[in-house]
Amino acid sequence: MDPYTPRARPGGRKKNLTLSAKEYTKITGTIASVRRNRQVLHDDIDEGFDGRLNSSHENRGRIDHNEPSFIAETSFVRAPLNSRVGANTSLPKSKGKAREDVLGTLPVDIQEALILEDILYVLMGIEGTHITYHPEYSPEDDDPLQGIRFVVSSPLDSSLRDLTERILPLGTYYTAISSFIESRSHLDFGLVNHALCAAIRDMLKDYQTLLSQLEHAYNTSSTFTLQKLWFYVHPTVHTLSLIYQLVLELATADDSSADLTSSSSEDDEDDARNEALGLGGAKLKAVLSEINKNGLNGAEGSNIVVKGGEVLAIIYERMQNMSGDPTAHKLYSTLLKSAGVPYVSMLKMWTTTGRLVDPCDELCVKESKFISKGILEVDYTDEYWERRYTLRDGSTLAAPSKRHQAGVPPPRTVTGRLPGGACIPPLLEGWKHKILLAGKYLNVIRECGIEVQTNHRQADDEDLSMDNEKLYNFIEEAYTHANRTLLQLLLKDQQLIPRLRSLKRYFFLSQSSFLTHLLDLSHTELKKPAKSVSMVKLQSLLDLALNTDSQGEDALFREDVKISISSTGLYDWLLKVISVSGVIGGEDGDIVPDSGSHEDSKKERDKDRDDRKQLQGIDALALDYSVKFPLSLVISRKTILRYQLLFRFLLHLKQVEQSLTSMWIEHKGIIWRRSASNHPEFEQWRLRVALLRARMLSFVQQILAFTTFEVLEPNWRNLEAKLTKVTTVDQLLRDHVDFLDTCLKECMLTSSKLLRVYSRLIVTCSTFALYTASFSKSATQGLAAADMGDGDTAMAKRWEFLRKFETNFNHWFKHHHDCVQYYASSENVSLLPLVVRLSSIKSPS
Structure with missing residues (x-):
């Protein structure tokens, strides 16, 4: 918002504001006459009025600094409005009725001069003498983010009143925007809100510059009228109204954010206490933290403040909805670019280094820190790859629209928009999976102790913003580089294909006689019941069989093959998996049914127990395969389970x-x-x-x-x-x-x-x-x-x-x-x- 100064106004006076002695004498005489009349009238109304205006012809043009409106500023900042605040507070207020009667009896030009001074107060959010707060306004009860409404409390000429009421909304806009900046600058509202407040604050500086120029014109120009004031502030009214509408939408989107700070601090204290006492395992802590953080219990989802991607989504939607207004489009585009700077910065860090630096949970990617790469060795669900880093909206490549699941907060009740960082900006909706995968790939490389090298253009040297095409090119380049680097690591450095060949050789019994040798050596042991089989003896016999059979590159990986004894028969277990809706509950492949009575489940457990008693070692024999990270991402517990089923x-x-x-x-x-x-x-x-x-x-x-x-x-x-x-x-x-x-x-x-x-x-x-x-x-x-x-x-x-x-x-x-x-x-x-x-x-x- 560029300051609109009178001397810079196109088509204005051709002369500069530097006046000749004759013009200066005429102007100061008019102002002195107006203030003399005001002084006399105020003396009749209130005996306590102090200060007079020197109106002698000899001293005309010289200001008496004892006049209350011009008390000398004690600080080094010579701001006339600041001095007026002090003068205004020192003046005893007259009764409203008497003041109204006085203003109504004054000529129009004097009314205009008085109302101009009040408007300069109001434009800064300060109550004037004749323009006051709305009668229903209450500082204790009203929401400051709605702004303060002002009304003209004195009788005023109709033409002046019309112009004044057009200008008064600026005071409401300014107070609401200032309150928004003050409240949203709190740490809990995140970096995106901070950047947005900084951008709006810069715009308010231009507004304040405009006010100071208008006040200078009011004090120095005798031709400065209310009509001219309206001419100068008219573009600003529209600009501030656009910011005010955005502020209102951001303020009303989160229903109950007042208790956020206290509740989050209490949660942190509870987590610290539980961790110190050793209460709950990693998964239990994770579930509780997901519930507390995302508010999954009904209305608690509304406690998430508007921050991160949701702020950017709201700005972008307003920009799209008002694309027919050039001023609105330019304003919201500027705010979107400024507010998106920290979001883009976090995005750069994640996609170029694999590090997730998101202190306020604003980015579309979230991290479950309780899941470590060690889980890959024991967990059939491969949580490290699938759940360590995920999108906050719960979507995956397999299920793009899956949102209502554990860990995903419920959408807003009014707008239906996901709250906080779970709301992905519309500009990044089509790129979210590449953003997630680029960081995940690099994170895997970092977990291997390998320094991440970037061979694409440095992100710091690029002008990346939310609405810039360069950002999408950067994401594509980062994804391609991360993908190529991890593929190189898996296929060449970690010898993935030779390991898969060894898996095929051992588990699919292709071109291998080790199994026949093993069965011959362990014939006696495998005739025993499954629970009586010696794992140590079978492992030693397997090593012996592999040492006599393995040749070439297979010999490099024979130590990774291990003996495993299952507790369930192959066909019974497969039939349960197919016919019962359940999940694998542990290493033994137990099934957890979704429904069924307690008696039925007890009968099934008794039947399974009887089957395990009758299961022989040969029927429970299986092979296992152990690999280190990052190969465990490909040869994971899920895939090993499939290999075991085919082997059995x-x-x-x-x-x-x-x-x-x-x-x-x-x-x-x-x-x-x-x-x-x-x-x-x-x-x-x-x-x-x-x-x-x-x-x-x-x-x-x-x-x-x-x-x-x-x-x-x-x-x-x-x-x-x-x-x-x-x-x-x-x-x-x-x-x-x-x-x-x-x-x-x-x-x-x-x-x-x-x-x-x-x-x-x-x-x-x-x-x-x-x-x-x-x-x-x-x-x-x-x-x-x-x-x-x-x-x-x-x-x-x-x-x-x-x-x-x-x-x-x-x-x-x-x-x-x-x-x-x-x-x-x-x-x-x-x-x-x-x-x-x-x-x-x-x-x-």
């Missing part, structure tokens, strides 16, 4: 295949090959046993071949191709997880119906293999009965026992084949090769 699935197939192969070797013995022509029924029974065993073995081998050659290998090749072309870290993480999810889906481990049918079928095969010795014993008895020729009384029982397995296998095999065929034609086209493979397994005629 393949291991069970290998185990059943090995059992049926052992049964086949047993059937090559003399008992099963010796002819029994005199006992045709026994011959037929023995043939049916061998046929059922062959069909089961063929089924297991077809499933194993399909998962290995039709699912895992092609998907792994696709993943390797993607990793060579990957351009972003998030794409790398997404491709890795997508690869594992695709493998789980195509291995039929994500469909409850397919999994239930398959588990029944594979359990039937494994149970049949367990009866190898029983069938051999029955065959021996049948041969003995055939040699004796006395008849075989146990043949009926043998047929009954065999038909149970045949019926069970035929039923579940047909059911499984139909399910696979249905899903292959409707949902999962990748199962078509399995349909062809299963069709080759002929049922007995």
Whole structure:
């Protein structure tokens, strides 16, 4: 707001304000005459009036400094308005009625002179003699941010009153804006509010400069009238009204911020006391701090003051709504640029160094300090990457509009806008994810102890502001640089791809004989119940098997492979995950149901306890893989869990295949090959046993071949191709997880119906293999009965026992084949090769 001075006014007087002696004498004579009349009238009204005006012709033009309106300023600042404040307070006030009568009896030119002096008071927010506070104004009850209203309390000429009432809103605007600056300069309102107040304060300096120039003209120019005053302040009225409307919106947006300081200090004291007493774990503290900080309980969300991104959003919305007014657009654009300086500064720091310096929670990115990189080693939810640094509005790339969740404050009840830093400025809405990721990438590099190097243009040398295109180019450059640096660290320095290959080799059992060696060495130990298995012994046997098998680059990472024993059967656990809405609750993969009665959950726990008692070591065996940060971001606990599921699935197939192969070797013995022509029924029974065993073995081998050659290998090749072309870290993480999810889906481990049918079928095969010795014993008895020729009384029982397995296998095999065929034609086209493979397994005629 440029000061509008009378001598600088376009089209004004051509002469300077330097007057000739004749003009000066004429002007001072007029002013002296006006003040003499005012002095005489005031003497008649009030005996206490002190000070007179020297009106002699000889002393005309010389001011008497005993006159109350011109008491000498004692300070070094010679401000006429300051001297008037002192004079005004020293004057005893007359009764209102008498003063009104006096002003009403004066000529228009004298009324104008008196009202001009009062207006100069009012423009600074000071009550005048004839222009006073509104009768309803109360300093104790009224909100100072609404401003002080002034009224003309004396009868005044209609033309003067009209002009005066046009100018009076300036006093209201000035007092409201000054109160806003004073209140919003408190520390709790954040750096953005401070910058906004500084920008408005600079504009008020121009306004005060204008007032001082107007007062100089009032004191020195006899032609300075109320009309001229209105001409000079008219543009300022519009400018201050725009600032006043912004101040009102900012002041009314936060409903109850009065108790913010006390409540926040009490919360800090409680947190410090709880931490000193050791109350609550890290996660409990985090939840409590989120609730206290963001006010998640109903109306507490309104306690968050208007600060940070919300202030910028309000300014930007007003600028857009009033884009048709050039003055408003320029004013709000200036305020947006000034208020956004600290926000942009925090943004620069975050996107260029990975450090989040946000003392007042104003930035769109927030940090959960209780989450450390050590959580990656034990936590299945990967909290460090997903929750250490997040957007305050709760949105993610997977769920852009997810806002109403834990840690996200509720929106304002009136505007629906998220409060405080959770409100992302509209100008940055499309860039928020890149802002978050740029800082996260660099933060990972810093956590590794590597100094962050910036190779793009220095941000300090650039003129970046909220509405400047350079800011978006800077964010893009920072994101690209951070992404490229972290990719370099993961793929080359940390050897990510070789580690993924070792994971594939060990967990997918591809081109590796270590598992066969391990099963042979630990055969006795794995026959024990799962809870009785010695982890130390199994780990030593695994190390021995890996040392004899690992070659090349796989040998570099064999020490990262560990033994793990699960407490739940694979298929039962997968069925619970699919059929029950729950989450993984710990390392053992326990399920936490969302609903259900206490009795039902107790029955499920009892059933799970019984299953764990019956679970053997071979069924609970799994592998684990340990990596250090930052590789743990890619090979995280979530991905390791997926690898473990696939490993246990393949291991069970290998185990059943090995059992049926052992049964086949047993059937090559003399008992099963010796002819029994005199006992045709026994011959037929023995043939049916061998046929059922062959069909089961063929089924297991077809499933194993399909998962290995039709699912895992092609998907792994696709993943390797993607990793060579990957351009972003998030794409790398997404491709890795997508690869594992695709493998789980195509291995039929994500469909409850397919999994239930398959588990029944594979359990039937494994149970049949367990009866190898029983069938051999029955065959021996049948041969003995055939040699004796006395008849075989146990043949009926043998047929009954065999038909149970045949019926069970035929039923579940047909059911499984139909399910696979249905899903292959409707949902999962990748199962078509399995349909062809299963069709080759002929049922007995």
